[in-house]
Amino acid sequence: MEERKKYILNRETLKYEIREVSQHRFVKALATFLAAALIFAVYVWLYLYVFDLDLPKTAILKRQNARWVSRLEMMSSRLDNDEAELKFLSSRDAKVYRQVFGMDSVSLERRFPLTGALPPEILALRPWEPLRRTAERLDRLTGAAAFQDSSYNEISVMQRKAGELATHIPAIPPLNTDKSTYKMSSPFGYRSDPINGSAKQHTGMDFACRPGNTIRVTGDGVVEKAEYETGYGESVLVYHGFGYRTRYAHMSRIDVEPGQVLKRGDKIGATGASGRVTGPHLHYEVLYGKEFVNPADYMDLDMSPKEYMSLVGGNKKK
Numbered sequence: 001m002e003e004r005k006k007y008i009l010n011r012e013t014l015k016y017e018i019r020e021v022s023q024h025r026f027v028k029a030l031a032t033f034l035a036a037a038l039i040f041a042v043y044v045w046l047y048l049y050v051f052d053l054d055l056p057k058t059a060i061l062k063r064q065n066a067r068w069v070s071r072l073e074m075m076s077s078r079l080d081n082d083e084a085e086l087k088f089l090s091s092r093d094a095k096v097y098r099q100v101f102g103m104d105s106v107s108l109e110r111r112f113p114l115t116g117a118l119p120p121e122i123l124a125l126r127p128w129e130p131l132r133r134t135a136e137r138l139d140r141l142t143g144a145a146a147f148q149d150s151s152y153n154e155i156s157v158m159q160r161k162a163g164e165l166a167t168h169i170p171a172i173p174p175l176n177t178d179k180s181t182y183k184m185s186s187p188f189g190y191r192s193d194p195i196n197g198s199a200k201q202h203t204g205m206d207f208a209c210r211p212g213n214t215i216r217v218t219g220d221g222v223v224e225k226a227e228y229e230t231g232y233g234e235s236v237l238v239y240h241g242f243g244y245r246t247r248y249a250h251m252s253r254i255d256v257e258p259g260q261v262l263k264r265g266d267k268i269g270a271t272g273a274s275g276r277v278t279g280p281h282l283h284y285e286v287l288y289g290k291e292f293v294n295p296a297d298y299m300d301l302d303m304s305p306k307e308y309m310s311l312v313g314g315n316k317k318k
């Protein structure tokens, strides 16, 4: 192989000396370098593309990212549960509770509104990004939970009212149902007047009975009047709320005074023959607003005396 010459200055002799360099060595060094570079390139290629491995930094970032994604997924599946639970409560609320109390039901869409209170960092994300989707769901659920809460509050107010309604509306006979102690002498409605024979609406229900039978108030309420009135004689008018009043007439004795608060079944006096009567009886009226309504619709005369006493039992002592 041909040799290349190299001239080098000898600093002691100040002469150029010829030094022979082997081209072979140069080529060998170059080849070694190229081989090393090639091996490195192949290594990188294998690493990145064939074995699909990452550079250390990328690997760390990818691992972190995977952790975040799995946390988001976990959160998302918890949200699934919460959402299902809330939807169940919500539909029971709309289809059962609100309907029981005659309240308008509210659509599920209105129950799951987006409050729009998302932070700008979230709004900057694209709509399909998991973080944004999760944040939006969280926002909706928060809104829905607040809505549900207020709906339950409304219902509990209605329920309290309904409870009051149930105890205030006239619902029991004003006398003991023992059939040996009274006789239904005149029902509610049109009849000929027992005194002058003219056709007239009978505004109440008559229970013919001996004077002295205990009269009980038929629902919770407040005594509005307790006095002698023309026609009615000694009579008591009770206001029950919700538009209802009851009147007890022709009494022989009044045991209550105006303003007195009564519980259903409380004694208010005794039967008699005061006022405009042909014989002793209790004239019992139920009014709704200004209308007289049929008292028979507000009691069950077929209940046994024992049942009747158990209904008013809590108020026996009064």
Ligand SMILES: [Zn+2]
Pocket: 186, 202, 204, 205, 206, 282, 283, 284
């Ligand atoms: Zn009457």
